[in-house]
Amino acid sequence: MTDRPPRLEVWGDPIEHSRSPQLHVAAYRVLDLDWSYGCRRVTAVGFATELASLDDTFRGLSVTYPLKEAAFAASVTRDARAELTGAVNTLLLTGAGPSGFNTDVGGIVSALADCEIAELRHVRIVGAGATATSALVAVAELGADQIEVAARRPEAVAALSEIGERLGLSVHGVPLTRPEPVPVDLTIAALPGGAVVPEADADALASGGGPLFDVVYGQGMTSLQAAWLRAGRDIYTGEAMLLHQAVLQVRIFVGGDPAVPLRDESAVVGAMRASLVGD
Structure with a gap:
């Protein structure tokens, strides 16, 4: 030693x-x-x-x-x-x-509490990587039972669907390109900071997307944050998650x-x- x-x-x-x-x-x-x-x-x-x-x-x-x-x-x-x-x-x-x-799961739960978001049913997660899995478990702990995953590759949603089955949740994938504007209680952006979503697709996600919780921090405004800003909807960035x-x-x-x-x-x-x- x-x-x-x-x-x-x-x-x-x-x-x-x-x-x-x-x-x-x-x-x-x-x-x-x-x-x-x-x-x-x-x-x-x-x-x-x-x-x-x-x-x-x-x-x-x-x-x-x-x-x-x-x-x-x-x-x-x-x-x-x-x-x-x-x-x-x-x-x-x-x-x-x-x-x-x-600790990402607990960080998201506490960050959403900071945003006074404590009860959820229908949530959209944008992205299907490791952070998306943590977001899925976090919103499940907060009571969400319908999870929509917007991803570029439908096959990437399979792992999230398996987690959903284990938690007794309904998890289904939708295209990231021009998704249907189904109203949700919350959108969680779980994309890397450098990921770019085309403006038309981002605007479609913002339509009926509820508040946006974006895990990205310290890298400037993302394309999704810009879409939520255009739509006049609430935006929360990843500093609170980082802290917790x-x-x-x-x-x-x-x-x-x-x-x-x-x-x-x-x-x-x-x-x-x-x-x-x-x-």
Whole structure:
């Protein structure tokens, strides 16, 4: 074992926009922990090699696009939300092998509560990747029972449909190109920040789309946000999700359990929230 302070990092591609370092540094400062938290660009192809190269100073990793499925595969143990979604965004490296967690689900639930969105029935999810699976489980926990998934590739909806069956939900796919404007209670955009939806298709999604909760943050206005703005509908971006999933990550890195609150957690969350202001 080394005497050097524990190290943490966030991995993804792209990763330069990530605010995770400032969130985590703010938390560990309040907790009086001399831990470092860095940022590393890692591709899906290079993930296994990078993970194998880490020494025992590394306590854990935050994992973002496009690495959540690779992190799931690398996990020796996984929490229930990770098992259900097939996606891991948090790796704890202190045991015999990586322990995988999905804090995105809890982050979305808490973020929607911040937006005063607590009861849902009919939800549209745009995108069908790892974050979409977390969004599906999150809205299921909030009572939604009809989920529409708008995706470019119909076959990509199959994994979400399987999760829906396990949860007793109705999940069906619709084309991302000119979808029918069926009214929904909420639209969750689970696309990567660089994804572009043609204006006509985005406007069709905004029609009857309810408020938009877009997981993207820090990368400017997305094409979907622009469509919701044109439609005069409410828009919520991903900073709140980022904050709340990070709080759960800090719980994991500190105590090993996302369900166990931190010491003086209100002060920790306050410092984390303040770290995002004006950035």
